[in-house]
Amino acid sequence: MSDKYLDVLNYALTLEHLEDALYHDIVKAGILTGQAQAYAEEYAYHEHQHVVLLEKVIMDAGGTPVKRQPSYNWPKFKSEAEAISFLRTVEDVGVSAYIGQVTNLQGSPYLTAAVQIHSVEAYHATAWRLVELKMGIESESYEYAVPFAFATYDNGGVRTKEQVLKIVSPLLSGMPNTGAGGMAGDDSRGLLSALGVGTAAAAVALATKKITERRQES
């Protein structure tokens, strides 16, 4: 198999190890309650399955799976809310990482699985967004649950490997964690901008404006 595919799969495995460890540690820490804890327990299982799947696929292809780190440098959560928002951020980064590799896997036997895992991470992220709304961690409109019309580099729906590694490296390396914020991306790529389709951010801003207007009318 091409080293190119192995590199992508090991990059994905690096992120899945991180997510697997994060859920494991958060579930064990008992910082979450009720529905959030139940979701975390189930999603922990998903992430672990992703790890098992990727390890197998990499070995089947004659590669060497990257190892899970002995420990990760999580932020010190001061509240359940902080843990939930961190889970949401990590999931959104995971989603963006997979779609950033989709064209690198085109023509490989791994494409469909990558697209599927991509959507699993999107479902996780959506769940945490809704939990944030329900618990009042986010006080925005529920549009926050479905934040854009297209995943793009500009809105953080897609990230390059370099962007993702820059975000997660403080978690991996033991460097002080400076937060996993978004990064400006390069949206000059892709068909959307080539065809002059408005950015998703603009679409969301417009939709939010419409909702505000409707609320004022009623």
Next chain:
Amino acid sequence: MGNMETERRGFSRRDFLKTSGAVAAGLVAVMAAGGSPIANGRAYAMNLLQGASDLDILNFALTLEHLEATFYKWVVSGKYARLSGDSLVVATAVRDHEIAHVDFLTKAIKAAGGKPVGPLSNYKFEAVGDTSSAAGILKIAETLEGVGVGAYTGAAHLIKNADYLFAAAQIEQVEARHHGAFRWFNDINPAGGYQDFLGPSYDVPTVKKQIAPIIS
């Protein structure tokens, strides 16, 4: 080679425009089929699009997006039972997203020299669920989004042009977020039911058998 290859199975490009009504009706039938909408949508797309050109696949996606956009337009405009509160906020945002998808795919098809399909004048969403109650509307929306996620997932490996594949994934992620949100409104764990997402079979003959009762 192209003609023989495409006419051997699935739709030829020439046929797609004529049959997009049947494809839309097929999507409604898939929605009404019960079981996992993701698995059903994936099976339908994989079966239908075997040997299809990229333009056919784009027109298939546009057929789906027209159906979705029309559904939410009807929901938000009050043709069906009224939603309220947070679910209305989400349905309205989703409507705007689906309209944006329609616009984008229409442009992409035209830019590639193709002829974009239009919407149907009617879709039989009553066959999918109860359009006279808010609960029914939210259930139909959940099913619709699940079929959409499955359809894009099933089509991905058949797309030849990398730009189209990337664009399909840019939309697929959004459909997944929509689906998760409607699952939430229906009191279902947005990411629960793992097997729905990593389905067991991509074997085409098996998929054809699974889908035959749905599309016949």
